[in-house]
Amino acid sequence: MRKQIILVMVDTQRTDMVGCYGNPVIKTPNIDKLASLGLRYTNAQTTSPVCAPARGALFTGLMPHSNGIVTNSCSIYDNIKTVGQRLNDNGIHCGYVGKWHVDGGDYFGNGTCPDGWDENYWYEMKNYLKELSDDDRKRSRKSKTSFDKDWTREMTYAHRCSNRSIDFINKFKDEDFFLTVSYDEPHGPCICPAPYNTMYNGVSMPDSTNYADDLSTKPLSQQLWSNKNINKSAEDLQKPNDHLALFLGCNSFVDDEIGRVLETVYKQCPDAIIIYTADHGDMLFNHKLNSKNCCAYKEVLNIPFIIKGGAVGIVDSPATHLDVTPTILDYMGVEIPPIIEGKSMMTQIKDGVTKINNEVYSEFTRYELIQDGNGGFQPMRCVFDGRYKLVINLLHTDEFYDLECDSDEVYNAINDPAYKEIREALHEKLIQEMDRTRDLYRGYQWAMRPWRDNKAPSFRNAGYVRQREESEMYEERQFSYDTGLPMEEAIRIKIIGADKKSLNNK
Known part of the structure; x- marks a missing residue:
């Protein structure tokens, strides 16, 4: 049997943005189907509430403070190896399609394939932007483009990532491989075509007492981050709004694109291990906070985590992104050196009951190197x-x-x-x-x-x-x-x- 692993990842998704985690309003049939075929983790936690540090840990098996990416716009240390490098150096083909965000460049990356990955399939956001005209680049960064009839599914980054991923799977279905499919969606600007662009008009997030949290016993940094929201009522903060509608619409749209990839995997690589997750969540005005920053609330740390590869069921014990790289190395028969800080989950994936972690850990240092604001240094x-x-x-x-x-x-x-x-x-x-x-x-x-x-x-x-x-x-x-x-x-x-x-x- 061939050894094949597909990691599917989205940017900015809470557990209550996935139907199988208990929110009946949210439509994510493809992720839900995957969960029914494998293990769904209820207490999985990202290593950081912001993008680059979270991703760096996932792809190295090292905490942000160990791999160099302690904030957005930092890169992995030169002497740190990614899972792609370790696998490739042991003769295993690795493809990466989609958002990378760990090269120290701007939001879109530097467009250059790093060591360890197949350069023919490398496709981060800068590569996508270079396919567009200058006018279309500007349109691709505006949420209102979702309502332009000529901005079809085919114009989106998600669709083009799916196309490349499907091509990789079809081409290398008879080989050992590790493929990452990393969508930028549903992260802003949340562009999605009809019917997704209006699917969630009038929808609110689930009720929670923390919309009324006045933050009086919480860190000053959270009070400052809340800004004017600290004086708003719970009703105002939870009410439907246009941004939330597009965000949730884009969330269902990317589920549809994920479905295209998963159906190809089910057909061409039925024995492959499939890992699904998100880099982090979003506060969405819970605790009177929005987006993500220096906090450890479940809305931003507790992420969807699903693994198809053996047992079927629900795992309530703590899980962490830190364990993804050692798990992949273990399955592929590649050495897990002592420098790796995570653990292999393979025993748990097979039997569904083995407890891997008693505790899991997360951290924050600052939001982004290139920005003066967003709270600055907040260890x-x-x-x-x-x-x-x-x-x-x-x-x-x-x-x-x-x-x-x-x-x-x-x-x-x-x-x-x-x-x-x-x-x-x-x-x-x-x-x-x-x-x-x-x-x-x-x-x-x-x-x-x-x-x-x-x-x-x-x-x-x-x-x-x-x-x-x-x-x-x-x-x-x-x-x-x-x-x-x-x-x-x-x-x-x-x-x-x-x-x-x-x-x-x-």
Whole structure:
């Protein structure tokens, strides 16, 4: 049997924008069908609420702070390999069609195929724009173009991505391959043809008590982000509007395009593993916030995640994009080097019950390198165990939510003594994970929180040296500073100053 994996990804989709996740108003029959054939994850979490950091983690198996993309408009570090490079270097054909957004360029990318992917199928947004006239480029960036009768399905980026993907599948159906189909839709400007452009007129998002969240116990950054919305009523924030109608219409339109690709996969590659997800969600005025930025609410972190490849059912335990790359490597029989921070999900994909993660992690540093605004530097780290969520906002008020008792994440229980034990246990796990993944910004500041009265600052922090352990296919084993020889252990206690004197006296 051939080993084939197809990853289908959209930009900006919450779980309540997919029918099979429980919103009967939303029409996504093709994604729903895929869910009926595989595993649907209810507590999957992106590694970041913004595009490029989320995508960088998915395609490297490394957290944003480890792969270099801590904000939009940054690129992956030169010494970090993508899943495409690792597979291609092991003789597995890789195709990438659609939005990339991890090359450090502008929103549309630099148009050049990176190492590891088939250049004949590379088709990011800059390539699409270059197919259009100057006038049509401008039209492609305006939502109102959805109502121009001459802007047919064939003019959309989604349709052209589907065409290329279908061609790749038909051509290489008898080979091992990994194909990514990455749509920009339903991200703004949300262009979609009839009937999708009017399908959701008059539609609102589901009811939630958090439309009335006054943010008084939340970080200052969220209050500033809310701006004038903080004084609006829940009714005003939830009411139908033209942008939401097009956004949801585009969401159903891209589902239709996804259906074209999936039907080809079902026919040509019936045994292929299919992974479906989104990079992040959108606040859509929940908590009086819009779009995405520095927050860890479910509307922006909890993303659709569906895998067809073995078991069928629902997985409620935490899942993360960080595990996508090691899962693909594992299935393809390619080494998962120690540098990879995620885990393979293959056992769970096969049996549907194995628990891969007790907790998953997300982060934020800033929105975009090229923009002065959007809150600027807002370092945030989050840990979520499927029920409890701890959010450390380094410069502001921290947050703690019990989603079993408060599914809308309105009550900030960061100072509630009833949660002291579980809150501090999650805090310890978060700090340990920052150390394990060599978080660029780790330090005592994350431990010294106002609600944590049993922590003392330490200049040494955990006190370890943590060197890279990459596959020797790419990198010679690093040398130890102390010996000049290849390191025996990559993670070891750092002996300095008084410690050396103490050891010498023994």
